[in-house]
Amino acid sequence: MDTDLRSLTMEELKLFLKSLPQGRPEFSRTTAPADGGPSSRPTDKPPLACSSGSLLEFRAAQIFEWLHKHCAGSFDDMTNLPKVLREELKKVASIPKIKTSKKLQSSNKDAIKYLFETDKATIIESVWMKYSYGSAVCVSTQAGCRMGCVFCASSASFSGSLPAGDICAQVYAIQRDLNERVSRVVFMGCGEPLDNYDNFLAALRCLNSKQGQNIGQRNMTVSTCGLVPKIYALAGEGLQVTLAVSLHAPNDQLRQRLMPIARKYTVTEVLRACKYYGDKTKRRVTIEYALIKDVNDSRECARELAGKLRGAMFHVNLIPFNRVNVERGSTIAKDFLPADKESAENFTHILRNSGIPATLRRGLGEDVDAACGQLRSY
Ligand code: SF4
Numbered sequence: 001m002d003t004d005l006r007s008l009t010m011e012e013l014k015l016f017l018k019s020l021p022q023g024r025p026e027f028s029r030t031t032a033p034a035d036g037g038p039s040s041r042p043t044d045k046p047p048l049a050c051s052s053g054s055l056l057e058f059r060a061a062q063i064f065e066w067l068h069k070h071c072a073g074s075f076d077d078m079t080n081l082p083k084v085l086r087e088e089l090k091k092v093a094s095i096p097k098i099k100t101s102k103k104l105q106s107s108n109k110d111a112i113k114y115l116f117e118t119d120k121a122t123i124i125e126s127v128w129m130k131y132s133y134g135s136a137v138c139v140s141t142q143a144g145c146r147m148g149c150v151f152c153a154s155s156a157s158f159s160g161s162l163p164a165g166d167i168c169a170q171v172y173a174i175q176r177d178l179n180e181r182v183s184r185v186v187f188m189g190c191g192e193p194l195d196n197y198d199n200f201l202a203a204l205r206c207l208n209s210k211q212g213q214n215i216g217q218r219n220m221t222v223s224t225c226g227l228v229p230k231i232y233a234l235a236g237e238g239l240q241v242t243l244a245v246s247l248h249a250p251n252d253q254l255r256q257r258l259m260p261i262a263r264k265y266t267v268t269e270v271l272r273a274c275k276y277y278g279d280k281t282k283r284r285v286t287i288e289y290a291l292i293k294d295v296n297d298s299r300e301c302a303r304e305l306a307g308k309l310r311g312a313m314f315h316v317n318l319i320p321f322n323r324v325n326v327e328r329g330s331t332i333a334k335d336f337l338p339a340d341k342e343s344a345e346n347f348t349h350i351l352r353n354s355g356i357p358a359t360l361r362r363g364l365g366e367d368v369d370a371a372c373g374q375l376r377s378y
Contacts, residue, residue: 005067161191
């Protein structure tokens with residue numbers, strides 16, 4: 001099977017190049033022949049010249065730049081590679097493509113939802129979002145999601161995890177379409193990034209690479225529903241990305257109603273892992289909380305949440321619950337409504353008065369099903 005080159009990190013790409021048949025030296029030095037002919041001659045098989053040393057580094061950097069900086073779609077685009085290497089790559093490797101199948105802009109133009117189709121006919125959703133400080137792209141890491149959160153349309157189906165190259169390609173395609181550099185990436189689209197840990201991490205490293213788009217780690221956020229062992233693993237990767245944890249309830253009883261993962265990990269265990277991540281990375285962890293009318297938006301919930309978050313480096317993002325299209329979304333979510341303005345503001349004030357930094361966010365892209373909880377793969 002062809003190796004998907006865009007899914008390889010720089011280190012993996014070097015290993016891949018080393019594994020290729022290298023051929024013989026381009027010119028065989030010979031002693032001058034008696035008849036006075038040339039002292040060197042071309043061989044029938046020119047070298048790939050990328051088995052080790054600085055040439056290997058050089059070739060890997062060239063290819064990586066083509067894939068992640070210039071977003072090349074074919075090996076023929078890689079004009080500064082020797083033809084023999086391009087031909088060899090064509091035989092053993094591929095550059096999977098994604099094409100835009102739909103593009104929907106929100107009425108106030110602050111969000112654009114993209115539907116991309118991969119070579120394998122998988123549909124991926126991504127969202128470009130405009131903020132006062134710039135724009136960000138929300139990428140999907142899976143086609144659908146198997147975590148089953150009842151308020152989220154992504155949980156309606158699951159058709160697989162995305163390779164790293166398809167995660168990166170979402171950023172490159174939006175960048176090309178809008179003709180603007182993407183400087184912030186949030187791993188918050190369809191899927192649970194930590195359920196696709198290795199591919200998510202490889203994508204993050206490729207996007208962050210100086211030989212690629214050089215998107216700063218501090219400008220990246222990864223969202224999880226609370227896969228506790230993976231939060232500890234991520235804390236040990238030596239990264240500086242922001243961790244956002246979807247909590248959505250202050251206690252286990254309520255959280256288990258909303259998120260099946262809560263049956264596996266308690267609120268206490270999730271918050272302990274978040275605190276560890278914050279201590280280890282010195283990054284403030286974001287707690288995501290979607291306010292659902294008469295479900296988790298009461299003053300009691302706010303006080304209970306404040307009590308659990310006190311004393312650690314957390315910031316709470318309060319998001320108005322976004323209604324999902326019930327035809328396509330979870331069956332339970334159809335009963336849910338967004339919290340009204342007054343309870344959302346009360347909730348925010350209770351947290352702030354308890355010393356917990358909290359922001360009540362505006363919804364983005366709800367009219368094109370591009371807001372939090374509304375994405376799914378079709
Ligand atoms: S909220 Fe996140 S983890 Fe839960 S179903 Fe949706 S995409 Fe998956």
